[in-house]
Amino acid sequence: MHILVCIKQVPDSAQIRVHPVTNTIMRQGVPAIVNPYDLYALEEALRLKDRYRGRITVLSMGPPQTEVALRKALAFGADEAILLTDRAFAGADTLATSYALAAAIKQVHEKLPVDLVFAGKQTIDGDTAQVGPGIATRLGMQLLTYVSRIESLDLDAREITVHRRAEGGVQVIKTRLPSLVTVLEGVNDMRFATLTDMFRAARHPLTIWNKEDAQIEDITKIGLKGSPTAVSKVFAPKPTDRRAEIIETQSGQPADLAATLVGKLFAQHSDLALSISSSSVSSARQS
């Protein structure tokens, strides 16, 4: 069994600060992490490897520093890591990203057939959830998005059955390999990498591919040039004409502030009283 896991390196959003005056992102010193959603995909792949044996290849497209993310995946137990890096890939939107990744996956597949491709539900920076479906479509793989559980995998019959989150319920869906699975968050807990694992990963050779190595057929389809979408403008949200009326009282005591606020609220929005009393009554009835 051979699983290929797509991971992306992203800035740690929890540590991003916005400059209070210019409203721009202060990127300096923000550490890069593996896209958190991709770790669920990697762990799910590792669990299949524990059960069925086989190989895991991790693939990431990004600048040379992405090596760090790939070494992390190696420390967790991936067998091989491929870094797809070339200035020509920069500025790609989802369509151009899935084109480059699909081309690389084709190359991997020729050396060792890929049974499953795993991706995260979405990235925390792009946040589109479109790259997974894009890769599947390009490679003609069966697409299984928002998978919460891998119910069974039959490598002989080449079938996989999964639970997938749909609107209003869960679909139990069975399909044929090869397929592309995007894994829902929270479905597993990532294992720990020991110090030995980390040392091993640090020494592990990485495969680094530029656009020639990945055998990109049509270079007009990668990077900024290959992206049908473009950012036309970046701006701060429109300041609203309302700035909050800050409630102040002489005492400044919580009880006075609260009473003043409630008084003003109902004076200015008398219709609110109706929805509050009706919903508090109805919820009281329910309980």
Next chain:
Amino acid sequence: MTTAPPPPAARPAGRRSYKLDARLAGYKGVWVFIECERGQAHTVSWELLGEGRKLADTLKVELAAVILGPPGEAIRGLCDEAIRYGADLCYLAQDPVLSDYRNAPYTSVLTELVNQYCPEILLLGATTLGRDLAGSVATTLQTGLTADCTGLAIDPENRGLAATRPTFGGSLLCTIVTLNYRPQMATVRPRVMPMPTPQPERAGRVIEHPLALVEDTIISKILEFIPDERGQDANLPFADIIVSGGRGMKRQENFQLIWDLAAVLGAEVGASRPVIQAGWASADRQVGQSGKTVRPRLYIAAGISGAIQHRVGMDKSDVIIAINEDSSAPIFDFANFGIVGNAMTILPALTQAFREHLATLKRAC
């Protein structure tokens, strides 16, 4: 988008190379994909028809609803409904193979319709179904797709779709255009756009698109559908009143103060993302760009700074009350009322004040 957008100073890429070849220039009309499962349409589809109506009027073109599903009156009936919500016409494609949503047959039918009827804009809900389908359709058609938009408009200069969404990690929005490809595709999350008022007197046409799908050629099979248990999950998108807590609540125990106020108001409880990440509240309570979009009559935010990713999920609330220690917190820039103070003492006082006020109301009637 997979990379961060260029800084504001960058040249506007949209204008730079905006040219359509003659074939694509012939693409006309705005389409909304009507999402239905088990004979029921998702409300996001009606919200999109409301928005699509405005785009179509600006462009002076027709608004079409695209309805895919199994044969039967239930799906057919959705055409009338779509017309009431603003569609001029419906493309209806029915086949038993389309009974449950599956990526492959839905992608092939929607792609076929696009190639045959050539719309310039195609909108889908950013639901699990819509995102799954939109990604495949855009890739098959080799066109641009902007996910999770919070605003849609027509650029008067070139009649192109200008799709706005928050950018990564900052309090900024960006507008994305699709340059030389058609249709221009976008997804929008539920409740981001207002629900249009249905107009019973509206009339429209239905164009039936015949299909000859063969189940045996479809590789994926649905073995079972396990419906979610009702009433278990929070129903934030349709709540009238929401009390939300943020990282400023400091500890899980303090989050009880949010629940206490919510109980008095008969409100749902919401939260910002850090609260979900800390495990103080379940994931279905997250409000914001990667959580739920809400439109209550009253939204009370305690210990929430008002970052853009939270704001886009709640700033369509009728009335916003913010409680924050920091008088310069961005949430005060768009709230209606604010109390600058410690949420741990303000919240219990507010709970008490509402309780008393509601008691007098009840006595009065």
